[in-house]
Every structure is written in structure tokens, then in C-alpha cells.
Amino acid sequence: MSGSATRAPVIEITPELVADHGLSPDEYEQILEILGREPTFPELGVYSAMWSEHCGYKNSRPHLKTLPTEGSLVVQGPGENAGVIDAGDGWGVAFKIESHNHPSAVEPYQGAATGSGGILRDVFTMGARPIAVLDSLHFGSLDSPRSRYLLDGVVRGVGDYGNCVGVPTVGGEAIFDPSYERNPIINVMCIGILRLEDLMRGEAEGVGNAVMAVGARTGRDGIHGATFASVELDEGSDSRPQVQVGDPFTEKLLLEASLELIESDLLVGIQDMGAAGLTSSGTEMAARSGSGIDIDVALVPVREPGMTPYEILLSESQERMLLVAKPGCEGDVGEVLSKWDLEAAVVGRVTDDGFFRVRDGGEIVVEIPVQPLVNDCPTYTREGVEDPEVRRLRDLDIAEYSGPISDREAADALLTLLDSPSIGSCRWIYEQYDTTVGTNTVVGPGSDAAVLRLADSGRGIAASLDCNGRYVYLEPRRGARIAMAEAARNVACSGARPVAITNCLNFGNPLKPGTYYHFSEAVAGMGEGCRALSTPVTGGNVSFYNETPGGAVYPTPVVGMIGLLENLDRVVPSCFRKPGSAVVLVGQTGDELGASEYLAACHGVVGGAPPRIDLEEARRLVDFLVEVAEGRVVLSAHDCAEGGLAVALAECSLGGLDGPLAVEAELQTDVPPAAALFGESQSRVVLSCDPGKVEELRTLAAEHELSVAVIGSVGATDGRFRLAAGGVRIDLDLDRLDDVYRSALPRRMEKEAGLTT
């Protein structure tokens, strides 16, 4: 394709060529109308990229529009490189999430590394210094060598990149299910802080202002990445030309130089050359300012000789930025860049005629009106129909599984769950990440939410990434509400108030009615969650076509929740702290084994309806958790999620830095034992507190209309884990639990080593 295109001969625009560019006949008609003529070959490439799913949001925009984006703290909502919220005393928090699923499926190390690079740039181009990264990983079963290879590479990729740039990776999630085989989900969220007066946007204003290309040289890599991200991965496809290689060292230089340029007030605007490279950055910046932009590709520093305008416009070489200098500041900009040994070239000027004009030396090769290119990408609202198979699975009768089990079976089930990679400790992953560089990490990986220092303000930022794809698959609207509620609950467990989200919508092929149904329902559920919890959307990303010939991945709308903590010395850890503490369960436990990890891991059953979720109750729980943290009423708070009460309790006693703490607990309930122990009823939290505080806790819970039960105490010192419910007793040696929990990943991953880095 593009590679074969050369400068000289004019390429004829045939219907086949149009189709190869992922444009429908109707869309091509529209292009002819806008231009009033046939597009040139480079123009076709530009439209193909900008009107791809990835940049144009063809199939998602109508639904994204329904998400709430307003809020008293929102300084910058969707539409910029990253969202920004007001964190008080002039501080802002910039954050955004990005997917890199398809590149990582082809080359896990570089795919994940370049994904991290892109999202870091989205954040620091806002004028924010990145202080943390979180990653949401959904992979196939680790019994498959391919999945192990992909996970190994992705973890090294995310790790090495962040480690080298000096941004800690402080949290995330890792979920394993056969549905992600060969098409893993890699979503990376970056959080940065800025002084609000330094807030910068991706704008191109001021006729005549210099447009500069900065950073790595432009090569042939990743041409059509945007289109690539918008088609299914089919087996034989030689995806090699799309592979991009990241250089975190250059990224670090870009980061420092960009922040210095912004603080020195030398820029009008700056944007990452991400998907669709020079084309999307140039046109999006012009579109935001209602201006035009005039570029000469002959001026762009290239890595390889003989690159065509088409290639230079669409290259996705990494670690490149496009910036617009303030009038008369070009020299100073150049000085800062050379201080950081970065290459820069003035490649064009801002105009006011509303055109994206590209020259190759003298000759004009692209001349497209910016607004319709960026904002009028045709969008489609389709007919979604629930797949009957999904309904069948949801309606599956799972009553038999709730029912009587022996003590022995219950104990084995708990061990099986703790050994399941989705529940077992993620240490193996996050010990490959620098989690503390920058000395902002107050609470790192391994707890419900990560907590970060907000400079020296004494306040904190909490963050959590959540999505249970199985829930969303079986009942998308409810699944998305649960993802929202869980993310908020995680953040609130740490004592922070949830304030806003970013989100990454990972779905299959939207042209399939079943997938489209999942998508529209999930977005609706997410919107409901945002409203109920007053956490507006400040940005996000959509990744469609997460399919392999094996079928679609579980629909995976990942929620990236941000919370603010008034007082850092009120942070609540998620694990038990002190022997003698009372153990309290907040929330109601129902007979709800549907869609649970227990059914999947212990009975190989995917089915039943996900647990009920009452968003009002979820909201009250959040308020309650923030209040008990501020009042220093509790010693620890841990969200009850996959694996239910039994797993939550085990995590509370195993997670401590200084070794496991014994626990003895009994839940009084008439819910059948398996459901009581392993069911995933929502809006539940395991607290621990001084026995003396129990009454205060009850009163507060009552005020918030929440039910609480004192179920036991910490540290009956004989080192055992004891939990009873519905007449069934689990009584296990803590060190055994600990060992199973810790080796869930290493025992699968350390079989072979990944060496290709």
C-alpha cells in the first residue's frame, strides 16, 4: 500500500483504493462534495485516517454525547488531549486513558510501551507533570502460551517505559478470561498535576505563527495505525508495517522540554502526534481554534530518504509533537529544545482561511477545509440487538450452585479462587514497575485505590481502574453501572471523594448488532452511574474491533475514577492493621452467584445475571466511607468484589506489608452458604476498627441508611483464617493461603522467560 507510493506518478483514485482506505462509497461521495473535486492520493489518506473509527468516532459519537461532562470541578472536559479538574488552591489534575490493544496483540512489548508514551504525552501537553500511571489489563487464560507471552511483554513494556521516563505505575487491574485470547485489552491511564494558570491546550491560533515539529524524526512506521486500530485482526494479516518502537529516553526529553516551554509561556498550543500523526495533530489544533494551517512536508525531518507526502502525513513514528510558538518566540523555543537535545523544525504557519494545506516543496498536495474534516466525520446510529446466546446464559438457572456445600468444598473453593490469576496477588506484575519514583506515591499497587500526594498541599489524589467484562457481557447496562459503582467505592475506601472519570470503551465490531447492543447499553449504564455518583466524564477513548476469528472479547468499558482527599493523614489502608480490631461488613449479602468468579473458577460456568446494583445505595456508601475516613473511625476499608466476602476477608488479612494477620469471622445470614461466602453482591465493604468505635460506626451507617454487621475480629494469634456463614466453616492455615495467593501469577509466568527485549 502506502510504501509503494512514490513522489512522481499521480495515483489514480479507484473504488478499490477508496475501499482499501476504509471509506464507504457514501463517505467518498461526501468527500467529493466537500472538495468539489476528486481528492489527491494524500488527501484520500488524510480522510481515511480522520474519518477512521479511531479518530472520527463514527459509531460511538452519538452515544458518547449522552455522557454527562459538566461538573463544578471540571476545568476541561472531553475534546482536548486530556481532561482537567480543579483540585483546589490553584492546583489542577489532568488525566486521560488510552487503549493500545491492537498494537500490543501484534508486538506486546512495543505495543504497550508506545501506548504508555502516547498517554503520557496527552497529559504533559496540557501543561501537567505526569505523576502516575495505572494500567487495566485483560488477557486470555494463562494456560495459553500466547497469553503468557503477551502478558510478559506488555508488563515489561508498560514497566520499562514508565520506569525510564520516571513516572511510577501505581495501580490498575489484571483480569484473565479466555475471551481475551489473542486480543488482550491494554488500557493505560495517566495522571498529571499542574498549576491551573499553566493549563495549555492543543490550539493553533494567530495567523503567521510558526508550526514546529519536535522530537523524533518521521519514519515509515505505523502508517495507517488509526485505520489499523479500526479493523479486525485476522489471522494471516502481516501487521508488521504497523509496529512502532518507543524511545522513552526521547519521551523524557520531550516531557521536560514541553513543561519548560509551557512554564516560560512561549507556546500558543501543543499536541502529541499520536494516531494519524501530523494529520490529526495539525487539523485538530486548527479545528479547535477555527483557524487553518499550512504545512510543507519537505521541511519535516525524516528518518528515511524518499518518503512521500502521504507517508509523512500519516506516519505514526513515536515521540513527536506538533507545537505552535507565540509570535517572536521561535528563537527562545529553539533554545529550550536544543538545551534538551531535541530536534525541531518549523514546518508551517497558522492561517485564517480554515484550510489544511500541505505542500511538498512548491506543489500543493493537500487542500482540505478543516472543520468538516475534523467535526463532520459521518456518524452512524445502528440497530442493536441482544445476542440470544447472551440472554440464554443470563437466564441460566444457577440456583443449584448457591446451595449446600461441605466445609471442605468451601475451603477448596477459597483456595481455588485465591489461585485464580484474576484474584491472586498482582505482585508479579507491579514489582516490575517503579511504583515510588517521584515520591508522590502514598498508597501504591495492591490496594483498592492508589493515593498520590498533590504536591505539598497536604491533600491527595486517589485513582482506580475498574471493569468486570463478564458482568457487562451478560448484562451490559448493569455491568457498566457496577463498573462505575465499584470504581467509586474503591476510591472512597481510601477516604477520597470520587469527583470525575475518564473511560476506555473496549468492544468488538460495532457493525455486529450484538456488539452494538452491548456498546449502547453499556454507555447508557455508565451515564447513569456518572449522574448518580456526580462524577462527570472528562475524556476517554473508544477501541472497537477487539475481535479475533475466535469472536469478540467481552465488552470492556473500563472506568478510570479520580478522587480527591482533603487530608493525606486520613488515608485509609485496605488491609487489616491491628490484632484485636473488630471486623465489620457494610451492606447486604444476597443470594447472588450470577456471573461470579466462583462459578467460572470452581464450576466452569459463565452465566446467571450479574448482582443487583442500586446506584442510590452506592452513592450513600461513598458518602459514608468518606465520612468515616475523615472522622478517623476505621483502621481499614476494603471493597468486596470478585470472589465475594471470603476473598475480600482473605485479602484484608494477607495484604499487610508485615505479613498476614489472622482473622476469625462469622456472617449471620439465611443466604445459602456458597452464595454467602463467594457471591458478589454489590455495595459491600469490609471494615476494621477499634472495638470501641463500633457504636459510632453503627450510628453513622444508620444515618446513611446502610446495614452493618460486626462479623468478627482480627488476629486471634494462632495464624489461622476462619470464616463461617450459613453453617459452613472455612478454617485454613494463613501461610498456606498466603502462599497460594502470592504464587497465582508467578507459578504460571515463570515457566518460561520472555527474552525479546
Add this chain to the structure above:
Amino acid sequence: MRIGVVRFPGSNCDQDCHRAVDEGIGAEAVYLWHKSHDLEGCRAILLPGGFSYGDHLRAGAIARFSPIMREVIAFARDGGPVLGICNGFQILCEAGLLPGALVRNDSLRFRSHPVRVQVEQTDTPFSSEYEEGDVLRMPIAHGEGQYVADQSVIEALEIERRVIFRYVDELGQPTEEANPNGSVRNIAGICDEGRRIVGLMPHPERVVSKLLGTDGLGVFHSLIESLQATGGTATHAAEAPATHTAEAAEAGAS
């Protein structure tokens, strides 16, 4: 008194070191840019962690040729106190100011978690405020932290009591489990013959506050104490390292 924090383009613990000096112990910290030839009258030099020049080739291999390093090497020769943390330690070894080298962790994986290190010698400018045998909790975060050297060098280090920090378990034992990267004899930090140049892999600058832990504060307090003691003129310390680093410099470059 001024303390210089060297800033390579890929340094990423420079701000943490700076903060450890000014907020941690209330001394004056200044950044020294890698292209500069001027130590700006600093009385001690910190080489922070990070990836100096991307750590291509070998960690620290390229950094040692930067203009500022020429000055730092001369400064060290005259007995000036120099601390290299993580990547800084790697640079000191590459520059021949400290013996041995740091190679890839035996696990071939980047390792990042808290470790325990025991303070074995308190007669350096960076450990004097600790008690011998103190066990400190500090994070490590490195991919190339496995300390290696010829047997003869290791023997010399032990005999001359130049192993300053050693990885140990909660009982203070240098066990295999306590060794995060396969370093010979659980070595986490060493000093030069003059005992003025110290390198270690763990990150004391990350544990200097109530919020994140304080075990690292002693490293920086020690420095201030020793600077006040010597009054800055590193007298006898001057010759010892001079000869040493001279040959070390050859060793490094031959």
C-alpha cells in the same frame, strides 16, 4: 552549605534528591546540568537515579563522559564526598571511581519493592549518623542492580570494610531470599578506598518524610554532619583517593 544534584537528561530521581536535601534536612541543594563545567562551589555531589542517557549500551556507560562528570571525577579525586544512588552508583562504577560493575538482575526483570539493608560501616560521610547494624527499609527500583566484581576485588572490599550496605532479611541475615538481584555477597552499597565516595542501589531519598518513611534521612544528615566536621577542607582524605582514583581511572579506561 551547598549540595549539588547532578542532572543528566534522563535523570528521574533528581527532584527527589533535591527535596531530600532541602525539605528533608533543610540544607541548600542546587541542580548541576550535565553540560556544565562548574560545580558552583558545592561541598558534596549527589548522582541521582534514572536513566542518564537512556541507559543504552550499559547503564551509566555514556553518562560518565559528560562535561559535569569530568568535574565530579576531579572533585572526588580531591576527597570531595560523592554519593551515587542507583543509576548514580552505576555511573560511579563505569567511571572507575568505584570498583566492579552492576549487571542485569539475576531474574532478568526490573525489580521494584521495599528491601531491608543493614548499615555495616558508619565511617563514611553518608552513613555516620546510623548505628552499625541498623536495618533500614528502603525501596529498590532497578533492572541492572546485580553487583559483580572479580573475586580479588570482593575480598578487598570485605577486608577493607568497604561494604557499607548489605541486603538482609528481617532478622538481619544476608540470606538469598533477601537478595533482590543476585548481587555478590548481598552487596547493596560500597565505598572507595578513601571512604568518601559511596554508591548504593536502594533509594534513601524516597524515604525522608513522615508520610513515606524516614529510614533514608540518616544518609543526608550524615553528609551535613561530616561537612560541618571537616569544615570542607578534605585534608588527608585528599591523597588517598587521589592515587586510588588515578589508577581506577586507568582501570576504567583500559
Add this chain to the structure above:
Amino acid sequence: MRFEIEIRVTPREGIVDPEGQTIGQALGNLGYRGVHHVKAGRLVRFELDADDADEARSSVDRMCEELIANPVIERYEVQIRSPETASP
């Protein structure tokens, strides 16, 4: 028969090679002139028992595809020396 195997792995054409670039710059800064197109790669050496050179080669090729090289971004060359021909 025992063969000496040497595998050289280098970035594929068109794939960026930051390490090679950095080494090139560093050599420049150290005052070396006339250095062009620096490429950085990996080297793997081992000894392999095989009946004949062909068998050796084919199994080494499989090792490269499976483990030693990453065909998506790297290319590899194999050199096989049988003990006789072996020489420094």
C-alpha cells in the same frame, strides 16, 4: 557432532534503533569522526549437538523464530561452525 553456533539479531530495516543512534552520538561526542549507520543488536552463542550441519541449521532457525529473535521487529543471521572449520 558438536557445532558452534553464533546468532546475530538486529532491528529490521525501517524499525527505529534508539540504542544505535545513541551510540553513534556518543562516539561523535568522544571525537570519533566518520562513523555512519550505527546499529545495535544482540548476540547469542552456544554449542549444539547435531548429526550434520543441515540438521543444526534447521533447528537453530526454529529456535530463532520461536524464542531468540522477535521476527516482528528483528532479523537474525546464523553462523554455524563445525569443530574442524572452527577457528578464531
Add this chain to the structure above:
Amino acid sequence: MRFEIEIRVTPREGIVDPEGQTIGQALGNLGYRGVHHVKAGRLVRFELDADDADEARSSVDRMCEELIANPVIERYEVQIRSPETASP
């Protein structure tokens, strides 16, 4: 005259080679038999302008001592091809 330079850097005898060991194990796990003494190293290739092979060699040696290899842990071999003799 332009020479093609290839530098091979390998761990010195007695210096640990975790990467080589791991490759050896991994090959074993993948079912390859008769693999012995695996060593992993680095490769640096470039082109160098020099008047003659001797000049090329001596400046490449200096590059290795100074930058490309660390004598404390590594040894290196240099291969020089002049354009004529150059052939795969």
C-alpha cells in the same frame, strides 16, 4: 575508504551471564536438546571512514576500550570488512 565494522561484546569468563543462562533454560523447556554453554552478548555495527584497515582497527579498539565494552565485565571482538572483501 569506508569499512564495515562489527563489534561483538560478551561477558568475560567468570562473570555471571543471567541472560545466557535463561536462554539456555528456555530452549530446554521448549524441548531443544544438546544445547551447551549458551552466552548472550551485544552486537554493534557501523561503517567507518579510515585510510586503511590498520587505522580503522586501532580507532575501533579505542572505541571499545573507551565506550563500547566495559573491561571490568566484558570482552570484545572486532571484525573489519573493507568494501571489496565485504560479502555476506
